[in-house]
Amino acid sequence: MIFRCLSTLLLKISLTSFLMATLCLPEAIAQKSVTGDDSHSLTSFEQSEKEAIEFVKEHHPELVSLLESLKSMREKEYQMAIREISRTKKRLDGFAKRGQDIYEIELDAWKIQSKIDLLIAKGIAREKEVDKDVMRGLLKDQVENQKKRWNHELETLAKRQKQISGLLLMTEGHEDEKIDQQLAALQNRVGSKIGKSKKTKQEAKSNP
Numbered sequence: 001m002i003f004r005c006l007s008t009l010l011l012k013i014s015l016t017s018f019l020m021a022t023l024c025l026p027e028a029i030a031q032k033s034v035t036g037d038d039s040h041s042l043t044s045f046e047q048s049e050k051e052a053i054e055f056v057k058e059h060h061p062e063l064v065s066l067l068e069s070l071k072s073m074r075e076k077e078y079q080m081a082i083r084e085i086s087r088t089k090k091r092l093d094g095f096a097k098r099g100q101d102i103y104e105i106e107l108d109a110w111k112i113q114s115k116i117d118l119l120i121a122k123g124i125a126r127e128k129e130v131d132k133d134v135m136r137g138l139l140k141d142q143v144e145n146q147k148k149r150w151n152h153e154l155e156t157l158a159k160r161q162k163q164i165s166g167l168l169l170m171t172e173g174h175e176d177e178k179i180d181q182q183l184a185a186l187q188n189r190v191g192s193k194i195g196k197s198k199k200t201k202q203e204a205k206s207n208p
Contacts, residue, residue: 045079052085059107060114105148112142 056063071078088110096103116138123130171178 045082048086049082051089052082055085055089059111060118062118063114066118102152105145105152109142109145109149112138112145116142 053064053067056067067078067081070081092103092107092110095106116135119130119135119138122128
């Protein structure tokens, strides 16, 4: 029972997906199991496994021992868990390219949700109510994290609005000038293409 709950947790690090996966775990395993026949896929998995374990060790160490137990007891589910964590890491890497602030916000969101799901999984496995104080603390962290996310979005929108307003100011009253500039650029482009075409034809005539 405990491995079913914990493997479901690791497969889907969100409360909704966790509950759905608990109900549909056999079907999910049948659809997504890895055969291991392809050596290239195996190498790819080993790399994903290494990165996923390092990621978990750094950001939610408590999951490491659970992954190790899952690997020894339910290999297919372990592979699915590793791939899910790898997808999470890649998603977070995408946020890192956008900026350190949004990366840290999204990373904290993942860590908080992961802890919530782990608490729920342990409660189900042990048939015991979750610690309300601990859960309340995590939910409070989640709300604060959401506030940070919305504030970041507002700041991003404000910066974008400022940029657009600047572009609009640069255009208003200078429409004809901009049209002339674009027209000249297009004419130069066409003239360059025509010149290259004529040159190519002349070279073809000279070297039949």
